Amino acid sequence: MATEPVRVGAIDCGTNSIRLLIAEARVDGSLIDLVRELEIVRLGQGVDATGELHPDALARTFAAAERYGEQLRAYGVRPERTRVVATSATRDARNVEDFDAGMAARLGVRPEIISGTEEARLSFTGALSGVRVASDGPILVMDIGGGSTELVLGDRTGRIDRAVSLNIGSVRLTERFGLVGPLTTxxxxxxxxxxxxLLDQLEWPSGLLGQIGSWIGVAGTVTTMSALKQGLISYDRSKVHGSVLSLAEIAGLSNRLATLTTEEIHDLGVPAGRADVITAGSLIADRVANRVGRPMIVSESDILDGIVLGLLAR
Known part of the structure; x- marks a missing residue:
């Protein structure tokens, strides 16, 4: 009797966006994406200031979860083969029980509020699954989210040596410092x-970031920066994945975005919901780049891919 392909589902609920990946493992061992979607829901709206998830943010997130749940059922993905993770915004919110109950009711799966360390591990695994690195030296994976930034150091075998989650993200930094352009000096x-x-406070050996062999960036900030560098008015995942941003290009994009209004950034092709926070995200990327001192490889493979690979390994 032929073995049926295994289908798994992963949902990543971050501070700015919620994303879905439905993937299928074929009998020959290959893995294909069936559905990969993103909706900007801004779950972390105001969390940095209030410590609570806003009712409007919950409503937007639940509406997206309802649609994702329908797709999981349509593709026949069973609850035991689905994993839902939530990150920075929910880690910081007092009313997280409202989020937990609402998501479980719509998805049939309870969300896991994962630690920054687990988020970093999944991002590293996912990034390495989709990007080949030429160097044998240490690999740094950077994941700039809406509420936090993960820095993970490991090697091409997948071993992780160091990981840290910093409470700096594109939404959190925008709200805390009013980074809506044009920015004041x-x-x-x-x-x-x-x-x-925060980077100075890393309990890592001095100068370690400058000693890596390869630097990989994942998630919306860096993929958007790549699209802007390439002048893509219509986002093209195939052109973004594996692209490279030099130090000069990262600094140039950060400087340019700081001079623009949200409307002007949106006119460049950056979607609503990201256009108002990409300036802060690019600033984070630039400050890390200043310490790394080498070009960044942009990867579309990220935490979602890490979740899927973990489900398939069970």
Whole structure:
């Protein structure tokens, strides 16, 4: 009797977006994407200031979860082969029980509020699954989210040596420092100093970030930066994945975005819901780039892929 392909589902609920990946493992061992979607719901709206998930943010997230649940059922993905993870915004919210109950009711699966360390591990695994690195040296994976930024150091075998989750993300930084452009010199310098301060506090050997062999960036900030560099008015995943941003290009994009309004950024092809926070995200990327000192490989393979691979390994 022929073995049926295995289908699994992964949902990543972040501070700015909620994403779905339905994948199928074929009998020959290959893995294909059946559905890969993203909706910007801004779950972390105001969490940094209030410590609670806003009712409007919950409503937007639940509406997206309802649609994702319908797709999981349509593709025959069973609950035991589905994993839903939630990250920075829910880790910081007092009313997370409302989120938990609402998501479970719509998906038939309870969300897991994962630690920053687990988020970093999944991002590293996912990034390495889709990007080949030429160097044998240490690999740094950077995941800039809406509420936090993960930095993970490991090697091409998948071993992780160090991982940290910093409470700096595109939404959190935008709200905390009012980074809606054009930026004032004071706001930009204050935000940069804050990011630098957190990087200075890393309990890693001095200069370690400058000793890596390869640097991979994942998630919406860096993929959007790549699309902007390439002048893509219509987003093309195939052109973004595996692209490279030089140090000069990262700095140039950060400088340029700081001079633009949200409307002007949106006119460049950045979708609503990201256009108002990409300036802060690019600032984080630039401050990390300043320490790494080498080009960044942009990967579309990320935490979702890490979740799927974990489900298939069970």
């Amino acid at each position: 004071e706001a930009r310098q204050s935000a940069a100093a804050y990011v630098d301060g």
